[in-house]
Structure formats: structure tokens, C-alpha cells
Amino acid sequence: MAEHEVELTVDGEAASVAVEPRTLLVHAIRDQLGVTAPKIGCETGKCGACTVTLDGTLVKSCMLLAVQAEGGTVRTAAGMADGDELHPIQQAFRATHGLQCGYCTPGMLLAAERLLADQPNPSRAEIRSALKGNICRCTGYQHIVDAIERAAADAGGAP
Ligand code: FES
Ligand code: FES
CATH class of the missing domain: 3.10.20.30 (Beta-grasp domain)
Structure with missing residues (x-):
């Protein structure tokens, strides 16, 4: 072809x-x-x-x-990373164990970045809604939501 x-x-x-x-x-x-x-x-x-x-x-x-x-x-x-320096959302995923096998993680990170650009202080419900196009088979999502909440807080959003 x-x-x-x-x-x-x-x-x-x-x-x-x-x-x-x-x-x-x-x-x-x-x-x-x-x-x-x-x-x-x-x-x-x-x-x-x-x-x-x-x-x-x-x-x-x-x-x-x-x-x-x-x-x-x-x-x-x-x-997303700046050389060896992880992006703050990547750092939050690492700090809160927001991944296990990591297969879903690249998509989760970009979805999280989009969400936080649009809504710097999202509720947990809004975080879950933003992730509805991304499936994780390992984590049960709890730590992923924690990670995004933490990234928001680190950036001066959520408490
Ligand atoms: S591989 Fe593209 S949405 Fe699943
Ligand atoms: S961490 Fe394994 S699929 Fe999400």
C-alpha cells in the first residue's frame, strides 16, 4: 500500500x-x-x-x-516531565501510590492535567467524572483520585 x-x-x-x-x-x-x-x-x-x-x-x-x-x-x-524533573501531577501520582502496573497511567496523567487546567479545584466527583474515559484494572481508582486531589492542593487548589 x-x-x-x-x-x-x-x-x-x-x-x-x-x-x-x-x-x-x-x-x-x-x-x-x-x-x-x-x-x-x-x-x-x-x-x-x-x-x-x-x-x-x-x-x-x-x-x-x-x-x-x-x-x-x-x-x-x-x-510532561522537564528532563529528570517529574511534572507535579506525576510527582503526586508517585507520592500517593496512584499506580500499580502503570499501564493506564499515561492516559490518567494527561486526563488529570486537562482537568486541572479547566478546574484547578475539582471535587472528588469531578475528578472521577474526568477519568471516565480511562480504565484502570489495578488500583480501584481511589489512589488515582487521591493523586489528582493532591496535585490540585500542591498547585494551590483543593485543601
Ligand atoms: S487503546 Fe485506545 S482507547 Fe484503548
Ligand atoms: S495501574 Fe494497572 S491498569 Fe491502572
Whole structure:
């Protein structure tokens, strides 16, 4: 099948990938660019493991074709840290044991970042609602909600 050259930016780095029209964005990011923060879970848009932002919007990268990201700016959870310095939300997840296997964590982190940008002082119900597109099979969600609440508090939001 003919390949298309797609130019995009991933975590601040300009990139170019040759993809088939059917190539999913998550496969281009992981398999061709080697950025493995977004995970592959269901590949049907349900689990949120593959979540990234595209031009600032949260998207499930298994639900987009790579060609749809042409000229776009992708951010993965790997792009949240500043070098070796974890992002405050990442620090909160670590401090509150907001992960076990970590498979859902990249999507959770980006969903949390989006929430806190929109609502710096969310209630626990609002946190749970913001995570409804992200499934965790390990934690029971309690510590994930704790982590986001703590991140909000550390940023001067919730007490
Ligand atoms: S792998 Fe994309 S939503 Fe599950
Ligand atoms: S920590 Fe394992 S799926 Fe969430």
C-alpha cells in the first residue's frame, strides 16, 4: 500500500513518519517514533491507555489515523516531565501510590492535567467524572483520585 509522509511534532520534537493510510496514530507514535508512553489496550476507544493530546485536545490515539495528525502537535505523558524533573501531577501520582502496573497511567496523567487546567479545584466527583474515559484494572481508582486531589492542593487548589 502506498505510504504517506506525515510531519508532526511529538513532545516538542519535529518528526516525520512514512505511514500507510490505515496506520493508527498510536502505532506511528510507538512503533515508528519509539515514544512508548501511550499504551495499546483495547484499540476500540474504550480504555484510554493510548491517550495523548493533539493540538491541545485529549484524544485516544487508537481512534485516529496517523495521517489525521499531519502538521499537528502531539503531547504524550512522556512530554510532561522537564528532563529528570517529574511534572507535579506525576510527582503526586508517585507520592500517593496512584499506580500499580502503570499501564493506564499515561492516559490518567494527561486526563488529570486537562482537568486541572479547566478546574484547578475539582471535587472528588469531578475528578472521577474526568477519568471516565480511562480504565484502570489495578488500583480501584481511589489512589488515582487521591493523586489528582493532591496535585490540585500542591498547585494551590483543593485543601
Ligand atoms: S487503546 Fe485506545 S482507547 Fe484503548
Ligand atoms: S495501574 Fe494497572 S491498569 Fe491502572
